[in-house]
Amino acid sequence: MRGSLAIEAARPQWLAGLRAATAMTVPLIVGWVARRPELIWAGLGGWLTMLSDPGGPYPTRASAMGTFALMGAAATLAGGLAGLTPWAAIPALFAFAMICSLIRVHGDTAATIGVLALTMFCITEGSPAHLADSLVRAGMFVAGSFFAILLAVAVWPFRPYHPVRAAVAASWMAVGDLAAAAAKVASSPADAAAWESLVPLRRRARDALEDAREALAVARAGRHGETGRGLQLLVLYEILELLLGDLAALLEALRARAERHEPLPPRAGEALVEISRALEAIAEALVEEGSYALAAPRLEASGDSALLFSRVEGEIRQAVESVQALRSGGAGPSPPGALSFPEEAPSLRDAFAKASTELRHALRVALVATLAQFLATALRLERSYWVTVTVVLVLQPHAIATVRRALQRAGGTVIGGLIAALIARHVREPLALGAMLFGLAWIAVSVRRINYALFAALVTPVFVLLAETNAGGGHLTRIRILDTLLGGTLALVGAIALWPTRDLERMPALIAAVLRADRAYLDAVLHGKGPAEAVAARRRVGLATANAEAALQRLIAEAMPPARIEPLMALVAYGRRLSASITALGAAPPSSEYAARLEGILDALADAAQSGAPPPPVPPLDDLPAPEPAQRLARQLRVVQSALARLG
Structure with a gap:
């Protein structure tokens, strides 16, 4: 219950809401004025196509929205025809649900397109039509979809590199936020909870870097030559990849000193504030016009953190040169070589792998949606598609997410x-009603990423009142509520009864994946494999840790016993801390013998996590001299070994 009321830390997307409301209401107004009720399908096409907009570079948006326009048109045609015969409707819904759910393997954008296309199939199957009428509906849907694409991509200023600049700037701002928060923690370094509060910020910085990486890949795809601006945006991304690793290593070194009750280097907090200001100035200079006083801070430190401060300072200086070149159009620094080769994208073949989460989810959606359609037909429910649409929108790959x-x-x-009942009673003037529906649709899409309950509360009056206008009655509010409750109940039963994903059983493999990623990163750093391979290895650590953290959060939401959760929390936290300590080894490498022992320990711990066997004891390393980062890594490995022993 608490999770369903949670407000996400996101800003309202007012421009996206305005576009979505415009794409829906313009066809509806034209249809009302011209007395062409079939234009409601164009309005629905515009609305759903706007919801499929993933944001980011224009080619990405146009491709995603265009793909949905075609899939939505096919769903409109197929659903309308399949619904004519009840015995054809059931297997057709099952097949279409499987297809739309399996494409989730291609990522979040594909998952959204699949859900929206399946929603359209359910709507038209619940209101069947013969071939001629179905073709008209599909044509209207395509027209509304391409009107939405025109609004989203062409009407607003078309600047090919603006979304890329915004994505790169957002990643610099995210790392700046991490540095600013770390500066506050440095003022009270003995507080362990304060250090833990940096973990979400570090994860957010990794997510922002992934967005920037994807934006750069799309913007550069198919280009035969690199533009000067495109090159400097690439340079800024690569610099930030290196800087985030060095900043994480620096924060880990400071935290280790605090845990040993040693004082932090003088002016460490002030230096972090200067780093934060420099990063935020770089971010603002990327997207804002005007003059900016860009300068790298002068950082002073001593001990094992001195070299890390020096590396961060050098990376900021290089970034300042790149931003100045980007703004002036001159030549800037060359790429530091931190961009790795693109990894192979997942395919539908992956969805059919043994114990595939995507396959189980697709079967779950298909079976429950089919059951919902069968029950709605048997019970002769009016607007029965509201039941199946609720099932499609509510069912998530994980049970706890479905409940929420x-x-x-x-x-x-x-x-x-x-709200719909109040509006229907007190608002009679069509112009006032249209303005109110436009406003509700605008706000609904704007807050969609903040809280889904708020989105549902705002969008329900829009579609209930539109449906009641066409039906000529005021009875559909009660039907919408009852259908939603029935669909939600079926979705909950399906999530619990049909192949529920058990994160507790998956955690050993997820922890092993984190440790193996740490091991690969250690190999890249110790053997000097170059910035590209080291950054790629550290990125894989971040992604593996994010997967483990997501599963851990779901376990916490399920109120698992603390004795089972505590060692998992330690393993996930130290999986990320290991990578920061490994980064520091690049500045102070240990001897080859000491390095070989560290690699052997990580291999053994990863094997133990995967198999569930008791982890072997960490052999003593005190007989060999080693720099502080290597000793810190050894201490952290002992913590991991202890947590694995408690987990077993």
Whole structure:
């Protein structure tokens, strides 16, 4: 319940909401004025196509929205025809649900397109039409979709590199936020909880870097030559990859000193504040016009952190030169060589692998949606597609996420139904009603990423009132609420009964993946394999840790016993801390014998995590001299060994 009421730390997307509301209401207004009720399908096409907009570079957006336009048109045609015969409707829904759910393997954008296309299939199957009418619907849907694409990509200023600059700037700002928070922690370094509060910020910085990486890849795809601006944006991305690793290593060194009750280097907090200001100035200079006083800070430190401060200072200085070249159009620094080769994208073949989460989810959606359609038909429910649409929108790959979405959908629909009833009673003028629906649609899309319950509460009146206008009655509010409750209940039962994903069983493999990624990163750093391979290895550590953290958060939400959760929390936390200590080894490498022992320990711990066997004891390393980063890594490996022993 607490999770369903949570407000995500995101800003309202007012421009996206305005575009979505415009794409929906313009066809509806034209249809009302011209007395062409079939234009409601163009409005629905515009609305759903706007929801499929993933944001980012224009080619990415146009490709995703165009793909949905074609899939949505096919769903409109196929659903309308399949619904004519009840015995054809059931297997057709099952097949289409499987296809739309399996494409989730291609990522979040593909998952969104699949859900929206399946939603369209459910709507038209619930309101069947013969071939001629279905073709008209599909044509109207495509027209509305391409009107939405025109609004999203062409009407607003078309600047090919602006989304890339925004993505790169956001990544610099995210790392700047991490440095600013670290500066506050440095003022009270003995507080362990304060150091832990930096973990979400570091994860957010990694996510922002992944967005920038994807934006750069799309912008550069198919280009035969690199433009000067494109090159400097690439340079800034690569510099930040290196800087984030060095900053994480620096923070880990400071934290280790605090844990040993040693004082931090003088002016460490002030230096972090200067780093934060420099990073934020770089981010602002990337996207804002005007003059900026860009300069690298002068950082002074001593001990094992001195070299890390020096590396961060040098990376900021190189970034300042790159930003100045980007703004002036002159020549800037050359890339530091930290960009790795693109990794192979997942394919549908991966979805059919043994114990595939995507395959189980696809079967779950297909079976529950088919059951919902069968029950709605048997019970002769009016607007029966509201039941199947609720199932499609509520069911998530993980049970705890389904419970949260069901509560949000049901609660939002009830509140939205009450709002619709009040509007229907007190607003009679069509112009005022249209303006109110436009405003609700605008706000709904704007806050969609903040809280889904709020989105459902705002969007329910829009579609209930549109449906009641076409139906000529005021009885559909109650039907919408009852259908939503039935669909939500079926989705909850399906999530719990059909192949529920058990994160507790998956955690050993996820922890092993983190440790093996740390081991690969250690190999890249110790053997000097170059910036590209080292950055790629550290990136894989971040992605593996993010997967483990997501599963851990779901376990915590399920109120698992603390004795099972505590060692998992330690393993996930230290999986990330290991990578920071490994980064520091690049500045102070140990002897080859000491390095070989560290590699052997990590291999043994990863094997133990994968097999569930008791981990072997960490052999003593005190007989060999080693720099502080290597000793710190050895201490952290002992913590990992202890947590694995408690987990077993």
